[in-house]
Amino acid sequence: MRPIESFEVPAPPRVNYINAQYGLKSWLLTKDHKRIALLYLGSITFFFFIGGLYALMIRLELLTPQGDLLQSTTYNKVFTQHGIIMIFFFLIPSIPATLGNFLIPMMIGAKDLAFPRINLLSWYIYLLGGVITIYALLAGGVDTGWTFYTPFSTTFSNSYVVATGLGIFINGFSSILTGLNFIVTIHTMRAPGMTWFRMPLFLWSHYATSLIMILGTPVVAITILLLAFERVARVGIFDPALGGDPVLFQHLFWFYSHPAVYIMVLPSMGVISELIANFSRKNIFGYSFVAFSSLAIAVFGFLVWGHHLFVTSQSVYAGMIFSFLSFAVAIPSAIKVFNWTATLYRSSISYDTPMLYALGFIGLFTVGGMTGLFLASLATDVHLSDTYFVVAHFHYIMVGGALMGYLGGLHYWWPKIAGRMYPEGWGRFSALIIFVGFNLTFLPQFIAGYLGMPRRYHAYPPEFQVFNVLSTAGASILGFGMLIPAIYFVWSMRYGKHAESNPWHLPGLEWRTQSPPPTENFEVTPIVTWEAYEFAPREETEVVGKFRPELERI
Amino acid sequence: MAIEATTQPVHGHRSLQHHFENMEQQREAGTLGMWIFLVTEIMFFGGMFLAYALYRSLYPAAFASASNHLDITLGAVNTGVLILSSFTMAMAVYFTQVGKQRPQVLCLVLTLFLGLAFLGIKAVEYHDKYEDHLIPGRLIPGNPFNPAVQEEGQPIDHHKLHLLPGATLEKVEMFYWIYFAMTGMHALHMVIGAGLLTFLIIFSLKGRFDPEYHSPVEVVGLYWHFVDIVWIFLFPLLYLLGRHFEHG
Amino acid sequence: MSEHIVSVRVYITIFLVLLVGTALTVLAAFIDFPWRLNTIVALTIAVVKATFVVLYFMHVRYSSRLVWVIVASALFWMGILFALTFSDYLTRDWISTQTG
Numbered sequence: 015m016r017p018i019e020s021f022e023v024p025a026p027p028r029v030n031y032i033n034a035q036y037g038l039k040s041w042l043l044t045k046d047h048k049r050i051a052l053l054y055l056g057s058i059t060f061f062f063f064i065g066g067l068y069a070l071m072i073r074l075e076l077l078t079p080q081g082d083l084l085q086s087t088t089y090n091k092v093f094t095q096h097g098i099i100m101i102f103f104f105l106i107p108s109i110p111a112t113l114g115n116f117l118i119p120m121m122i123g124a125k126d127l128a129f130p131r132i133n134l135l136s137w138y139i140y141l142l143g144g145v146i147t148i149y150a151l152l153a154g155g156v157d158t159g160w161t162f163y164t165p166f167s168t169t170f171s172n173s174y175v176v177a178t179g180l181g182i183f184i185n186g187f188s189s190i191l192t193g194l195n196f197i198v199t200i201h202t203m204r205a206p207g208m209t210w211f212r213m214p215l216f217l218w219s220h221y222a223t224s225l226i227m228i229l230g231t232p233v234v235a236i237t238i239l240l241l242a243f244e245r246v247a248r249v250g251i252f253d254p255a256l257g258g259d260p261v262l263f264q265h266l267f268w269f270y271s272h273p274a275v276y277i278m279v280l281p282s283m284g285v286i287s288e289l290i291a292n293f294s295r296k297n298i299f300g301y302s303f304v305a306f307s308s309l310a311i312a313v314f315g316f317l318v319w320g321h322h323l324f325v326t327s328q329s330v331y332a333g334m335i336f337s338f339l340s341f342a343v344a345i346p347s348a349i350k351v352f353n354w355t356a357t358l359y360r361s362s363i364s365y366d367t368p369m370l371y372a373l374g375f376i377g378l379f380t381v382g383g384m385t386g387l388f389l390a391s392l393a394t395d396v397h398l399s400d401t402y403f404v405v406a407h408f409h410y411i412m413v414g415g416a417l418m419g420y421l422g423g424l425h426y427w428w429p430k431i432a433g434r435m436y437p438e439g440w441g442r443f444s445a446l447i448i449f450v451g452f453n454l455t456f457l458p459q460f461i462a463g464y465l466g467m468p469r470r471y472h473a474y475p476p477e478f479q480v481f482n483v484l485s486t487a488g489a490s491i492l493g494f495g496m497l498i499p500a501i502y503f504v505w506s507m508r509y510g511k512h513a514e515s516n517p518w519h520l521p522g523l524e525w526r527t528q529s530p531p532p533t534e535n536f537e538v539t540p541i542v543t544w545e546a547y548e549f550a551p552r553e554e555t556e557v558v559g560k561f562r563p564e565l566e567r568i
Numbered sequence: 569m570a571i572e573a574t575t576q577p578v579h580g581h582r583s584l585q586h587h588f589e590n591m592e593q594q595r596e597a598g599t600l601g602m603w604i605f606l607v608t609e610i611m612f613f614g615g616m617f618l619a620y621a622l623y624r625s626l627y628p629a630a631f632a633s634a635s636n637h638l639d640i641t642l643g644a645v646n647t648g649v650l651i652l653s654s655f656t657m658a659m660a661v662y663f664t665q666v667g668k669q670r671p672q673v674l675c676l677v678l679t680l681f682l683g684l685a686f687l688g689i690k691a692v693e694y695h696d697k698y699e700d701h702l703i704p705g706r707l708i709p710g711n712p713f714n715p716a717v718q719e720e721g722q723p724i725d726h727h728k729l730h731l732l733p734g735a736t737l738e739k740v741e742m743f744y745w746i747y748f749a750m751t752g753m754h755a756l757h758m759v760i761g762a763g764l765l766t767f768l769i770i771f772s773l774k775g776r777f778d779p780e781y782h783s784p785v786e787v788v789g790l791y792w793h794f795v796d797i798v799w800i801f802l803f804p805l806l807y808l809l810g811r812h813f814e815h816g
Numbered sequence: 817m818s819e820h821i822v823s824v825r826v827y828i829t830i831f832l833v834l835l836v837g838t839a840l841t842v843l844a845a846f847i848d849f850p851w852r853l854n855t856i857v858a859l860t861i862a863v864v865k866a867t868f869v870v871l872y873f874m875h876v877r878y879s880s881r882l883v884w885v886i887v888a889s890a891l892f893w894m895g896i897l898f899a900l901t902f903s904d905y906l907t908r909d910w911i912s913t914q915t916g
Contacts, residue, residue, distance in 0.1 A: 124587065125586070125587035126587035128601065129597070130585075130587065132601075190608050194601060194604045194608070198600050198604065199597075201600060201882065202593055202597040202600060203587075203593075203597070228604055228608045228611075229607065229608070229611055229889075229890075229893045230611070232608040232611040232612035232615075233611050233612070233614065233615045233897065235612060236612050236616060237615055240615075240749065243749070247704075247705040247706075248705055248706035248707050249704040249741070250742075250745060251623065251742060251745065251746065256706070256741075256742075257736075257738040257741070257742055258742070261904070262618075262619065262622060265901045269897055269901075316893065317900065319900070320900065320904065323904075327908070328908075329905070329906075329907040329908040329910065330907075330911065331907035332903045332904035332907055335903055534586075539589070599883075600882070600883075600886075603886045603887075604886065607889070610890040610891075610894060611890070611893060614893075614894045617894075618898060621898065622902075622905060626905075640842065644838060644842050647838045648838060651831065651834045651835060651838065654831075654834075654869065654873055655830075655831040655834075655873075658822075658827050658873045659827060662821065662824065662827065665821045666821065789874075790874055793869050793870075793873045793874045794874075797866045797869050800862050800866050800869070801862050801866065803841075804845070804858040804859070804861070805858075805862075808841065808858055809845075809855055
């Protein structure tokens, strides 16, 4: 199948999912996966800014060695709430609930997800969990760290542990329902001809993500529930004062929370696979390897949680097993990175904004992954555990990995979502700013952590100040860079250039319907006769790649 | 079957939702969705089974002492009640598949009744534990498990609770917490199941289900059987495994 | 995939098997088996009973391979949770505390 080459200015959009119905009620009671995706987009952006606000407070406090902006207890609450909001209310739903929700039915040629009502329900559950958590933050906050380690959380903390725990417990069901919906949809709703190995890699990675969601989330749900009971009724199995074992809590908690890292990064990898293939106009190198490495990451991700327990009373023999298995998870990750780079080799790359994010992802994810090996090694982890090295490492994965993929994907599919183009020049500019700001924020933290600066303190010895000043400066640049897309996305919804059905000239199913799509996605159920990423022969591709006047202005 | 499907009009059945191609696809999605939900349920209970297995292996004497106090007769009767309800549920699915409405309603009502009977017997058991001061939790005033209460010199009901050598009250309390957490979570699932059954009965009285559209009955059936399976494990693990603790 | 209707006779048989299983497990609890056999016997009976429920009442025996995979994967992940957690607890005593 050749890319559709149409450069005429599209006619004013016909009836689509946005203008099909008007009024608040038509949005709040919608069963359309595309509208629900937008509801999610709005709410996670809201939480992202709250989480960002806490990040700002952390970085401001750490500008100087003394605790002059925040007291130690306030600081504990601030970093805890930064973690809880960012992890449970932004990163975990970010790509699946917005881009995944919007695109999965379209990419397989279906009219909707298998359970539209459950999809809407998941958003309301998310909101309910969010409201309860925000109540906890406003009522007095929580200071246990996002990990809720007992006995501090069950006995000693004077903060709103139960309310926050309840918010996270409820929010977990939203994640479970999303995962359930995706798996059933991908199994039963594929259009005729859309075989498993014709699916875009975005779908494979979302399938793997959904597996983690349905297998891991219930375990953390019951764990948080038991923890809340333990705190309220003084009865339990975790707190040593009650005869329990706190390490059991850590086992159960990390059984979910380590795989949760892959909930955050796997969808991002799916986005990156799309971006790399499509912006280098070349079939992905080793499609089936990339597809199965997603599943391998989902499975291996469940075997490594013990590396969070290296400095607890966990048996050293179990530590050895976990260390070995943690190294093993590097294999499927590396397969992906090598396949992406192999795809780029001798291809016709166009450096549009989404591609800049994709290239940024590859670099940052590699740094994040490699530094993870330091922490997976028993001996070095003893030195690095609970230092800023860890903080830098997981931010490279979560911000450098998950967030880059999210922003890249948002730019890439924005013409389809909004029916408008974002301003390309500003897009590239902000992508660059974000990349620079991110590295300036977190690279110094590797060094500070390696030199021994512990995490989770509001004050620190003066010799670490230089790293913290750099980091705060970087965070300011990063924050500024984030504001730019926030502004121009909103701007483009009204003033952006109308997008064609297929602005990037790609073969994927989602580009074969109008922008924005009609409520039922396709006029007629499509019949798929082509492979994923099937581009025109090389000579023609290059012509198409070059002849794109609307992108060559900058 | 395939030939039949093509000869039917696309939007034939009144219960076909707009985004499905045909009833077969809709049914398949419903069943698959419930199975995946049951996977999450298995993992949900899995966390508690893990805690049980761990502490039972660490404190066998205390767990045996506490387990011996549970009422095997009531537990066994309840197991029978639940198995019978599973059977009537399976028959309800059967009668829906063959399109016999009256026995279908009857089976659903029987299932609901048996489920409520289970919950009733469970309530009696809980009440017995309450009478014997075996409800765990340090916040409960006068709880014999509470070290503060023990220090005040209040008598502990040793005739009610025979402590085997090596057992401590702290770990006995832990057993009862696990017992109440697991059976309580199981009972909560029964209550939800009873709610679902009530809806099924209303819809089936209205004649909404037929051989072509019976997904809801089938799916609730899967859920009900799952809850039954959880009890099949809970019964021996909580009521029976404490009898011969000296062998571990 | 057309659906298979299980006959009433099969249902009744399974029901009776489950009742017998319950009786057996209660009986077995009062017999003093050597070593840890009491635990193993009780769990074996429970697994057998659960298998019958899954295969017949829940129709897995007549279901697509996908349902088999789903059931198997749930058990597999439970296995991961148990095996790796116990890999910690069962090996804690391997290091003698005197040497430390």
